[in-house]
Amino acid sequence: MTLDVGARRRRTRDPVLTAITELGSATRADLSRVTGLSRSAVGECVAGLLSDGLIVETMTDEPSGGRGRPATVLRLSSRRGVLLGIDLGHAHVTAAAATSGGEVLAECSGELDVDHCPERALDLAAILAKRALRRSGHRLDEVMGIAAGIPGPLDMRTNVVSAPTILSDWVDLDPAAELEQRLGRAVLVGNDADMGAQGERAFGAARRFDDFLYIKASHGIGAGIVLGGQTYRGSTGIAGEIGHTHIPGASNWCRCGSRGCLETVVSISAVRERLAHVLSTSGSDMDVNLLPPLAELARNSSAARVLTDAGRTIGRVVADLVNCLNPAAIVLGGELGAGGTPFVGGVRESIDRYAQPASANTVQVTAGQLGARAELLGTIATAMRASTLIG
Ligand SMILES: [Zn+2]
Incomplete structure (x- = not known):
């Protein structure tokens, strides 16, 4: 299926389904009249909706067009989906x-x-x-x-x-x-x-927000951008690749072929490496190789500092987005988003330091509520x- 066919189908399905919902039941002629679509476009759309089980066709007792034939009407399917x-x-x-x-x-x-x-x-x-x-x-x-x-x-x-x-x-x-x-x-x-x-907006921490950034910080780091209630994908769909923002002073090679990207400094594997190091030198009995939840590790003060630092580094990049987009909230997800107060606090610090006060003062910074299931x-x-x- 080409994009054009899909887009055309969506353009007819939406008004046809809306008309059936509002009318309760409708003939094909009703749908053509209400939507302004041609009879053939309605016929094609109805055939697709019937075959997908989204609507059903039933007979009525009323004759159609005075010729004594029972009319058929279309209704939304009540089938459990x-x-x-x-x-x-x-x-x-x-x-x-x-x-x-x-x-x-x-x-x-x-x-x-x-x-x-x-x-x-x-x-x-x-x-x-x-x-x-x-x-x-x-x-x-x-x-x-x-x-x-x-x-x-x-x-x-x-x-x-x-x-x-x-x-x-x-x-x-x-x-x-x-x-x-x-x-x-x-x-x-x-x-x-x-x-x-979309997960946090439907079921989690972003339910009240039409303008927010969801930061997925795990092996990669990406931003889901919602503006005016709509997902913003950019001109071709690539928006939100903040993991490949250059961090001054960083020089490690990134999987993207560039050097010094945000992901090379604070991917979850880089952070876990640093956690393993500080835990081993601080005499902690926690074994980072057993992958304990970050929130548990954050109880150790040395580990908490590592998580705060990771938050500050990501927050430095997010602060520029706050200046640019003036979002109402930053929702932190992915494995690092589960890093608790030290991580969230680090992001907050950088936004307060680097974003303009008018935007920084109003933006909420919060961990996601859905964790790995967002x-x-x-x-x-x-x-x-x-x-x-x-x-
Ligand atoms: Zn990169």
């Missing part, structure tokens, strides 16, 4: 089946090198999605919407992964088409940080919104 969300991280894949209201019914996970094994990752995503669906007690023909998040930028013009320096083994892949082929249903695909933002729940929230539009 289910949503599928798929979260692809750099090293894991998780799929969940949820009710149309967003309540998770079943969740399945697997670990694998997603960055370097795209085909296997997509295969696993489809297997886990089908498994979660089965465990939820639903069938594929009951699925109302599917969305997936991938750990890299998608070019909105072509639907393919396009940044050769960030997710190089995925370049030229169309993840939506690949997943659609494996699942037999349309799948809406977006960047993982954007999905995290991206997955964001795909569910996206599937919920997409359930009436994709096809």
Whole structure:
């Protein structure tokens, strides 16, 4: 399916579904009159909605057009639907089946090198999605919407992964088409940080905000940008790659091919390395190699300083975004977002120091409420919104 066909379909589906919802029941002629679409466009759209199970067609007792034939009317389907969300991280894949209201019914996970094994990752995503669906007690023909998040930028013009320096083994892949082929249903695909933002907005710390940044700080560091209630993706879909901002004084090579990127200084693996060092020299009995939660490590004062420093470094980059975009909130997610008060405090300090007071004084800085599940729940929230539009 090309982007143009998908966009055209969405443009007709939206008004047709809205008209059916508002009228309660409607004939094709009613829909053509109310929406202003041609009869053939309505006919094509209705056929798609019927085949996806979003609407049903029933007979009425009233004759149609005086010829004694019973009329048929279209109504929204009352059938119980289910949503599928798929979260692809750099090293894991998780799929969940949820009710149309967003309540998770079943969740399945697997670990694998997603960055370097795209085909296997997509295969696993489809297997886990089908498994979660089965465990939820639903069938594929009951699925109302599917969305997936991938750990890299998608070019909105072509639907393919396009940044050769960030997710190089995925370049030229169309993840939506690949997943659609494996699942037999349309799948809406977006960047993982954007999905995290949608998760926190639907179910977590960003529920009150129309203008906020969600910072996913894990192996990579990306920002999901929501402005005026809408996800902002930039002109081609690459916005938010803050992990590749140059940090003065840093010189390590980054996976993007450049040197001194934010990610080389404060990725979760770099921070864990530093934590291991300070814990071993401070005589702590905590073993960072056992990957204890960061909030637990933060009870050690030396470890807390490392987390505060990491927060300050990310906060220095976020402060420029605060100056530029004047958001109402910064929501900190990913593994580092779970670093508790020291990490959040470090980000806050840098914003207070480097952003203009008028913006810094009003922006809230907070940890996400959904932890590692923000991206997955964001795909569910996206599937919920997409359930009436994709096809
Ligand atoms: Zn980089």
